[in-house]
Amino acid sequence: MVAVTNLVLTTVLAGLGLASALPPKIGTTNIGNGNGASLDGGRATLKQARRPNYRFNGARSVYRTYLKYGVPAPEDLIKAVAHTDALNAAAVKRDTGSAAAVPIDPRFDIAYVTPVTIGTPPQTLQLDFDTGSSDLWVFSSHTPTSQIRGQEIYTPDKSTTSKLLDGHTWSITYGDGSASRGNVYTDNFTVGGLAVASQAIQCAQQVSSSFTTEESIDGLLGLGFSTLNTVNPASQLTFFDNAKSKLGSPVFTADLKNKQAGTYDFGFIDKAKYTGEITYVPVNPDPGYWTFTSSGYAVGSGNFSGSPITGIADTGTSLVYLPTAIVTAYYRQVQGATNSRNYGGYVFPCSATLPPFTFGVGETKFTIPASYMSYAPVTDGSSTCFGGLQSSSGIGVNIWGDVALKAAFVVFNGANPPTLGWATK
Numbered sequence: 001m002v003a004v005t006n007l008v009l010t011t012v013l014a015g016l017g018l019a020s021a022l023p024p025k026i027g028t029t030n031i032g033n034g035n036g037a038s039l040d041g042g043r044a045t046l047k048q049a050r051r052p053n054y055r056f057n058g059a060r061s062v063y064r065t066y067l068k069y070g071v072p073a074p075e076d077l078i079k080a081v082a083h084t085d086a087l088n089a090a091a092v093k094r095d096t097g098s099a100a101a102v103p104i105d106p107r108f109d110i111a112y113v114t115p116v117t118i119g120t121p122p123q124t125l126q127l128d129f130d131t132g133s134s135d136l137w138v139f140s141s142h143t144p145t146s147q148i149r150g151q152e153i154y155t156p157d158k159s160t161t162s163k164l165l166d167g168h169t170w171s172i173t174y175g176d177g178s179a180s181r182g183n184v185y186t187d188n189f190t191v192g193g194l195a196v197a198s199q200a201i202q203c204a205q206q207v208s209s210s211f212t213t214e215e216s217i218d219g220l221l222g223l224g225f226s227t228l229n230t231v232n233p234a235s236q237l238t239f240f241d242n243a244k245s246k247l248g249s250p251v252f253t254a255d256l257k258n259k260q261a262g263t264y265d266f267g268f269i270d271k272a273k274y275t276g277e278i279t280y281v282p283v284n285p286d287p288g289y290w291t292f293t294s295s296g297y298a299v300g301s302g303n304f305s306g307s308p309i310t311g312i313a314d315t316g317t318s319l320v321y322l323p324t325a326i327v328t329a330y331y332r333q334v335q336g337a338t339n340s341r342n343y344g345g346y347v348f349p350c351s352a353t354l355p356p357f358t359f360g361v362g363e364t365k366f367t368i369p370a371s372y373m374s375y376a377p378v379t380d381g382s383s384t385c386f387g388g389l390q391s392s393s394g395i396g397v398n399i400w401g402d403v404a405l406k407a408a409f410v411v412f413n414g415a416n417p418p419t420l421g422w423a424t425k
């Protein structure tokens with residue numbers, strides 16, 4: 001019992017250490033402790049500061065009263081203080097996750113994949129994290145073998161924690177016409193050490209040819225708003241929405257890179273990944289995408305045009321798609337550029353000199369280097385290249401895809417209301 005009392009007492013006294021963080025009494029001289037206090041001719045002004053993650057402990061308040069009047073605290077009260085401390089410690093949310101975003105082709109940033117684990121024992125798949133959709137779907141043991149070409153698959157029957165979501169189906173079609181559909185399980189799911197139990201895992205029973213031929217992508221992880229999820233009859237939550245309650249901060253960040261691996265972080269903002277300040281702008285979640293308004297653009301060293309551009313931050317789209325007027329202004333500066341019906345967009349000689357493209361977020365300017373603006377040869381070995389900037393006129397929404405996102409550090413803030421944070425890097 002003594003051991004317990006000592007332990008409990010130590011815990012409690014250690015806990016009391018928090019009390020000394022209270023601002024000192026007015027009138028004392030040593031108040032310059034950086035908490036915004038100021039002394040003015042015998043008068044003092046103290047700014048109150050919220051202590052992050054402070055959790056009330058009622059038992060400790062009673063315990064302090066016993067101490068104040070020199071009355072020995074009963075055993076049960078000391079235990080209650082420690083018990084409440086333990087509960088508070090468990091309640092403070094502090095899970096985080098961090099995982100690599102690896103280009104599926106080292107030569108061109110078509111898309112990025114990130115390792116995830118599903119089930120018990122864990123099955124590892126490489127998923128395309130997509131802020132432009134909200135379905136988590138995977139190649140699986142339910143996918144016809146004729147539609148699988150090298151992809152890793154999830155086999156729910158090999159997982160002791162998988163559960164069929166009986167009668168639930170899904171079907172999704174992406175902007176380029178690629179599509180998939182299937183049934184639904186729930187299972188344990190982790191990304192970079194961040195775990196969600198009972199995540200909806202949409203198993204493909206049918207995928208379109210463009211997914212079959214992309215052997216590096218084992219599925220998608222939607223990071224759009226859950227309102228876009230296609231599961232019927234009950235739509236499912238995204239991994240981010242399921243994980244939010246465990247995160248110290250309801251955010252994830254994208255640090256995509258040019259022709260090299262970047263990272264997705266969950267629950268924290270890594271100051272080492274950006275320079276300067278983060279500019280936050282409002283997000284309209286109603287369309288289900290991370291929809292924000294850019295403050296304008298400039299082509300090369302030309303004047304910055306302050307006309308607002310509303311569009312979506314979309315990690316699942318390779319290119320940038322903007323209004324035709326902006327796109328034609330850009331390619332007017334590129335020798336030999338044409339809008340090719342054959343190739344379905346603006347192309348130019350791979351040897352052409354390209355200007356950089358600058359876009360604004362609030363007062364901050366982000367410049368996409370010229371090298372990012374040449375996406376890839378139109379076919380392997382061709383001397384004609386496909387532009388990283390294309391017209392959005394056929395899509396109906398402006399899209400800031402990977403070509404733009406890899407020029408910035410982007411915070412997807414899932415608080416209420418949601419915002420997007422942009423920083424240079």
Ligand SMILES: Cc1noc(C)c1CN(C)Cc1cc2n(n1)CCN(c1cc(N)ncn1)C2
Pocket residue numbers: 110111128130131132133174175176178210211213214217220314315316317318
């Ligand atoms: C296209 C494409 N994009 O990345 C890859 C990889 C490809 C081609 N690849 C052969 C097949 C494919 C097609 C798609 N993907 N993968 C990824 C999701 N897609 C999106 C997401 C989204 N937010 N918006 C539009 N489409 C369409």
